[in-house]
């Protein structure tokens with residue numbers, strides 16, 4: 024934990040707010056939002072839920088009422104102590120004290136739930152939906168409103184978000200006003216719902232390679248796609264690949280659909296020698 028408390032000296036309101044912003048300790052007290060996150064988790068007696076940043080248990084206890092197993096991770100030692108005391112009677116919870124970013128993910132299918140510390144949203148989602156995503160079935164998160172808009176916008180120019188979306192349906196749900204938290208953060212939040220596609224568009228083990236491919240084509244996101252494609256494919260290949268993808272030469276990378284991205288990427292793997300793949 025980075026934040027230090029001096030127990031003999033009561034902290035001022037301002038100091039508490041700075042500390043809360045720093046470690047994202049904005050505790051959720053809005054009953055309807057809590058119920059909505061638990062509902063979206065769709066957790067039942069056969070399911071494992073991983074809760075990231077469990078705090079004092081606002082979501083943990085309702086999750087324990089429905090899920091077969093809850094793994095709660097929290098970095099703050101005082102919160103962990105309080106959480107352990109509150110959940111001592113439940114045999115189906117494991118409280119893990121530590122940093123989510125370095126903990127081992129469950130080795131069986133699970134659902135992730137979190138009122139996320141906004142500052143580490145991308146890092147958390149990258150772990151859950153990126154290279155290590157195979158066991159993540161769905162997720163219900165509170166993220167900053169602007170981030171939810173960015174992650175779900177129809178045109179996506181961020182290669183990493185695009186890679187998440189190849190395998191996960193991502194949807195922005197209701198707004199969560201900053202007044203739903205104590206202390207309130209500077210900005211409103213939004214619920215982000217994520218569900219693994221029945222047929223993921225990226226072959227297993229190709230996440231990093233796809234990110235490099237997407238990063239390369241998106242460098243000039245607004246330009247006609249055949250321009251950057253020329254640096255990977257031959258002219259004859261471009262013709263065939265664009266026909267297979269039902270894409271126009273003049274179409275920009277920013278306007279490609281997920282299916283078109285999938286066709287282009289698979290074509291690179293199939294037709295182009297590895298030394299020409301973007302790194």
Ligand SMILES: C[S@@+](CC[C@H](N)C(=O)[O-])C[C@H]1O[C@@H](n2cnc3c(N)ncnc32)[C@H](O)[C@@H]1O
Pocket residue numbers: 046047048049050051052075076077078079080081082096097098099102121122123124137138139140143
């Ligand atoms: C927004 S609060 C949510 C707390 C609680 N789930 C709730 O809704 O009231 C985020 C929590 O994440 C914890 N946290 C921050 N960074 C973390 C990290 N890297 N790993 C695990 N927990 C972290 C904070 O201590 C805080 O309790």
